[in-house]
Amino acid sequence: MKPELGVCYYPEHWPEAKWAEDAALMVETGLTWVRIGEFAWSRMERVPGDLHFDWLDRAIETLGDAGLKVVLGTPTATPPRWMIEKHPDMLAVDALGNARKFGSRRHYCFSHPGYIEQSVRIARIMGERYGRNPHVAAWQIDNEYGCHDTTVSYSPSALRAFQLWLKDQYSTIDALNEAWGNIFWSMEYGDFDQIDLPNLTVTEPNPAHVLAFRRFSSDQVAVFNKAQVDVLRPLTDAPLLHNYMGRILDFDHFKVGKDLDVATWDSYPIGFLSDRLEADEAHKTAFLQQGDPDMQAFHHDLYRAVGRGRWWVMEQQPGPVNWAPYNPAPLPGMVRLWSLEAVAHGAEVVSYFRWRQAPFGQEQMHAGLLTPNNRPAPGLTEAKQTADALADLGEVVQTAAQVAILFDYASDWAWAIQPQGTGFDYFRLVFSAYRALRRAGLSVDFISPTDVPNNGYAIILAPGLATLDSDLEHRLTEAGDLVILGPRSGAITHDFQIPATGRPGLTDLNCDVDLVETLPPNVQRPVEGGGAARHWIDRISGSAPVLLRFNDETPALMGENGLWYLAGFPDEALWDRVIEMAARETRVALNPMPEGLRRRDTATHTFLTNYNAQPVAWNGHVIDACGVAIVKKETPEEG
Numbered sequence: 168m169k170p171e172l173g174v175c176y177y178p179e180h181w182p183e184a185k186w187a188e189d190a191a192l193m194v195e196t197g198l199t200w201v202r203i204g205e206f207a208w209s210r211m212e213r214v215p216g217d218l219h220f221d222w223l224d225r226a227i228e229t230l231g232d233a234g235l236k237v238v239l240g241t242p243t244a245t246p247p248r249w250m251i252e253k254h255p256d257m258l259a260v261d262a263l264g265n266a267r268k269f270g271s272r273r274h275y276c277f278s279h280p281g282y283i284e285q286s287v288r289i290a291r292i293m294g295e296r297y298g299r300n301p302h303v304a305a306w307q308i309d310n311e312y313g314c315h316d317t318t319v320s321y322s323p324s325a326l327r328a329f330q331l332w333l334k335d336q337y338s339t340i341d342a343l344n345e346a347w348g349n350i351f352w353s354m355e356y357g358d359f360d361q362i363d364l365p366n367l368t369v370t371e372p373n374p375a376h377v378l379a380f381r382r383f384s385s386d387q388v389a390v391f392n393k394a395q396v397d398v399l400r401p402l403t404d405a406p407l408l409h410n411y412m413g414r415i416l417d418f419d420h421f422k423v424g425k426d427l428d429v430a431t432w433d434s435y436p437i438g439f440l441s442d443r444l445e446a447d448e449a450h451k452t453a454f455l456q457q458g459d460p461d462m463q464a465f466h467h468d469l470y471r472a473v474g475r476g477r478w479w480v481m482e483q484q485p486g487p488v489n490w491a492p493y494n495p496a497p498l499p500g501m502v503r504l505w506s507l508e509a510v511a512h513g514a515e516v517v518s519y520f521r522w523r524q525a526p527f528g529q530e531q532m533h534a535g536l537l538t539p540n541n542r543p544a545p546g547l548t549e550a551k552q553t554a555d556a557l558a559d560l561g562e563v564v565q566t567a568a569q570v571a572i573l574f575d576y577a578s579d580w581a582w583a584i585q586p587q588g589t590g591f592d593y594f595r596l597v598f599s600a601y602r603a604l605r606r607a608g609l610s611v612d613f614i615s616p617t618d619v620p621n622n623g624y625a626i627i628l629a630p631g632l633a634t635l636d637s638d639l640e641h642r643l644t645e646a647g648d649l650v651i652l653g654p655r656s657g658a659i660t661h662d663f664q665i666p667a668t669g670r671p672g673l674t675d676l677n678c679d680v681d682l683v684e685t686l687p688p689n690v691q692r693p694v695e696g697g698g699a700a701r702h703w704i705d706r707i708s709g710s711a712p713v714l715l716r717f718n719d720e721t722p723a724l725m726g727e728n729g730l731w732y733l734a735g736f737p738d739e740a741l742w743d744r745v746i747e748m749a750a751r752e753t754r755v756a757l758n759p760m761p762e763g764l765r766r767r768d769t770a771t772h773t774f775l776t777n778y779n780a781q782p783v784a785w786n787g788h789v790i791d792a793c794g795v796a797i798v799k800k801e802t803p804e805e806g
Contacts, residue, residue: 277388343359485521567612
């Protein structure tokens with residue numbers, strides 16, 4: 168499939184006389200997809216049952232007649248004001264017991280049965296009207312699950328649903344008490360109806376209770392999503408998708424993704440640099456107008472796995488955003504670079520947010536491809552340049568990488584519940600491993616604990632994997648020549664108890680975690696020969712060979728039988744050593760990259776993306792500042 172470009176458009180925001188003009192300019196720019204409708208419920212149904220789709224009919228026809236393919240969104244992320252009057256208890260409730268009021272978006276609780284029914288109803292109405300429309304080529308369900316901390320709700324609806332979920336999971340209250348260790352602090356229950364939500368407790372609630380509630384909350388997102396999937400499936404042959412976000416780990420995206428055809432995500436590189444990334448000031452200054460060189464690629468690769476190979480960028484930043492602490496403009500070339508980088512990682516579509524900057528509402532300061540008064544913004548030129556580049560590029564064929572990272576959403580929940588020290592964060596740990604692989608010039612796949620493909624990976628990394636049983640251990644060792652675990656892997660059971668076999672409880676590696684300790688951010692544990700561990704340290708022992716030692720002679724890395732256990736959160740130097748050792752063990756060729764330059768290999772091309780504000784020379788190529796070099800059959804096509 169040849170990659171294509173698109174844009175997010177809001178016909179309800181603009182005079183109808185402008186729609187055809189906009190559509191023509193979109194096509195002239197080289198765009199082929201347009202997303203509409205995801206926030207327009209109040210225009211579709213101003214009062215209950217009073218449906219108005221004539222304007223949407225005309226918008227779809229106008230866009231489609233111009234040659235554009237429409238992604239139609241179900242509008243359930245923005246229930247209209249009358250919905251609150253109809254279901255006043257549908258609002259999500261925060262951990263302090265405060266209802267999330269109307270006046271913004273995502274003001275609903277995933278567990279409210281009345282709102283689920285309303286969401287299914289509007290999805291059915293839209294599916295019956297547009298499911299066979301030749302211009303509607305894809306459907307987006309809702310918008311940005313989890314945005315604004317809306318996955319977890321402490322509402323009465325959530326409480327009732329949680330109690331039923333627990334009964335389904337554990338069958339008897341005695342089984343739950345045993346699994347949760349409720350004898351501790353005399354927390355035993357006599358009935359499922361006695362169990363409350365784990366907020367507003369005097370001190371830390373039972374971690375097993377909290378983890379169960381996090382699993383339940385994640386499942387509720389999947390249930391909500393599936394309710395709309397089930398009503399749309401019989402009404403359309405077009406693919407169903409959802410647009411995920413960056414560093415939102417509140418729900419299991421793999422579970423939601425199983426019911427969808429395509430995973431998409433919303434990429435805002437400069438916003439993420441200041442808002443969602445831990446880095447020193449020198450790094451943030453160097454990449455202030457480009458974004459971090461690995462943050463976008465991480466999510467591209469993760470969502471390629473969530474989509475089982477099919478994924479898009481649904482919202483690509485085209486200029487300054489409005490929501491980060493600071494919002495500088497992208498350097499010239501970066502919109503094109505971000506777009507081509509997504510294509511390198513397998514994106515079928517890259518869609519810009521948005522077509523025209525809004526002159527009203529909460530996003531007035533968010534740039535589009537056009538200014539509010541209809542002048543071209545800088546991103547429009549780069550979108551056209553990207554379209555031209557894609558026309559010359561042709562088809563990009565993906566291939567499995569040599570290395571993979573296992574990503575487990577439940578591990579993030581577990582370590583957020585009991586981090587045992589400030590600074591230990593699952594995303595930071597996994598992202599540090601991903602960065603190390605990218606510094607080594609490697610392409611990376613992601614896999615999930617429930618779906619470990621037997622692809623014959625040379626190396627699989629599973630840092631911080633909270634729960635690890637013998638079955639998963641076996642599947643990992645079958646799938647990879649070398650599996651690197653730790654730190655903190657195999658530390659708890661599904662119900663947040665220390666495993667009876669000890670930590671990490673591996674069958675094929677004689678290694679035991681004797682104790683764990685956490686370090687303040689200004690303290691590191693040096694490793695003999697270079698590098699150090701930080702944040703979290705496992706003190707390990709056993710008969711397995713010691714591959715690296717800390718300066719105090721305790722093991723830093725042990726390994727045998729294709730399994731290694733890493734006993735701390737590595738700094739960059741230690742990660743680089745571990746990756747180099749693993750590459751020697753598995754005969755993987757490394758291509759160390761200069762700062763800010765990254766490589767992505769496909770079956771047909773090698774992409775070199777330069778996030779630096781100055782040119783970089785590497786391996787016979789000079790890559791322009793904020794530029795991309797694309798190598799096909801040893802013939803570079805630079806830009």
